[in-house]
Amino acid sequence: FTLNNDDLVTLKNLGSGNSGTVCKILHVPTQKTMAKKTIHIDLKTVIQTQIIRELRILHECQSPYIIEFYGAFLNTNNTIVICMEYCNCGSLDKILPLCDDKQFPLYVLKKLAYSILSGLSYLYTTHKIIHRDIKPSNVLMTHKGEFKLCDFGVSRELTNSLAMADTFVGTSTYMSPERIQGLNYGVKSDVWSMGLMLIELANGVPVWSDDEAGQTGGPEGILDLLQRIVNETPPTLTGKINNITKQKFDPLLCQFIDSSLIKDDSLRKSPRELLDDKDGFLKGVEEGVFEKDVKSWAKKIRKLHKEKTEDK
Numbered sequence: 256f257t258l259n260n261d262d263l264v265t266l267k268n269l270g271s272g273n274s275g276t277v278c279k280i281l282h283v284p285t286q287k288t289m290a291k292k293t294i295h296i297d298l299k300t301v302i303q304t305q306i307i308r309e310l311r312i313l314h315e316c317q318s319p320y321i322i323e324f325y326g327a328f329l330n331t332n333n334t335i336v337i338c339m340e341y342c343n344c345g346s347l348d349k350i351l352p353l354c355d356d357k358q359f360p361l362y363v364l365k366k367l368a369y370s371i372l373s374g375l376s377y378l379y380t381t382h383k384i385i386h387r388d389i390k391p392s393n394v395l396m397t398h399k400g401e402f403k404l405c406d407f408g409v410s411r412e413l414t415n416s417l418a419m420a421d422t423f424v425g426t427s428t429y430m431s432p433e434r435i436q437g438l439n440y441g442v443k444s445d446v447w448s449m450g451l452m453l454i455e456l457a458n459g460v461p462v463w464s465d466d467e468a469g470q471t472g473g474p475e476g477i478l479d480l481l482q483r484i485v486n487e488t489p490p491t492l493t494g495k496i497n498n499i500t501k502q503k504f505d506p507l508l509c510q511f512i513d514s515s516l517i518k519d520d521s522l523r524k525s526p527r528e529l530l531d532d533k534d535g536f537l538k539g540v541e542e543g544v545f546e547k548d549v550k551s552w553a554k555k556i557r558k559l560h561k562e563k564t565e566d567k
């Protein structure tokens with residue numbers, strides 16, 4: 256089916272980021288609930304048309320680890336609209352505060368890491384796509400405990416336009432050292448971002464806090480922080496983070512994170528290589544060993560999410 260704005264009824268706002276706003280909507284003809292992202296940047300018509308054309312490849316991205324794409328169109332008020340699968344537990348940044356002790360349980364981290372790597376490996380091997388923006392708000396969860404990636408860089412034109420609209424869009428503290436330095440980067444860059452995210456979800460606090468980005472939080476602070484990511488030894492799960500005292504963590508998790516956060520990308524493993532390590536941290540995930548626990552945990556999160564957001 257072709258999507259048309261007249262067929263969409265907005266149900267509620269799900270949040271907004273640097274580039275746009277996301278709403279939960281109903282597609283009336285199919286009665287399907289969807290998530291609609293509206294991108295608010297002023298662009299020439301040729302560029303917009305090019306972006307819509309480039310987004311079409313999303314129709315071919317079909318994987319249980321990737322958000323399903325329903326279509327994109329240009330709205331009358333010159334905005335780009337992208338419609339995708341709605342995930343009813345939201346993104347990981349919204350889930351973290353709902354977790355006991357603000358920490359993801361170990362079995363969830365295992366399934367999550369497996370899902371992210373499977374999604375990255377699928378995008379790269381099948382479509383030569385690098386995600387480029389792995390962070391908690393771009394990984395979504397369903398009530399069945401499935402994890403799915405969204406907001407990956409399929410459209411070169413869209414990525415360029417967003418970068419030009421605001422210098423700090425696309426600059427995030429999840430960026431790998433090679434990317435910060437402006438060197439060539441590949442799929443291993445996403446592995447770095449995943450590693451940082453896992454520390455945050457295991458610990459309950461971001462690795463690089465606003466505090467560290469300078470008291471003012473301004474651009475100088477961010478540039479200074481990016482400089483440190485390049486120069487300092489990589490973060491670890493057991494190291495002191497935001498002055499929170501050490502805690503006992505699973506040794507395999509620590510090892511897995513350390514191998515994701517190797518600064519030299521030629522020594523860092525690719526998603527495929529990490530998945531192929533059958534005796535490490537991910538052991539048992541593929542066989543469904545943790546499935547029951549993840550499912551009941553997701554059910555609990557869904558209930559808390561529902562109460563918090565009054566989602567039906």
Ligand code: ATP
Nearest residue numbers: 269270271272273274275277290340341342346392
């Ligand atoms: P940034 O702009 O820095 O990437 P962001 O990822 O939070 O930040 P958006 O991509 O605009 O910004 O998303 C806004 C919020 O909408 C997300 O934080 C997420 O919680 C929610 N969201 C996005 N896509 C979906 C979806 N498909 N299903 C449910 N919630 C979603």
Ligand code: MG
Nearest residue numbers: 272392393406
């Ligand atoms: Mg996003």
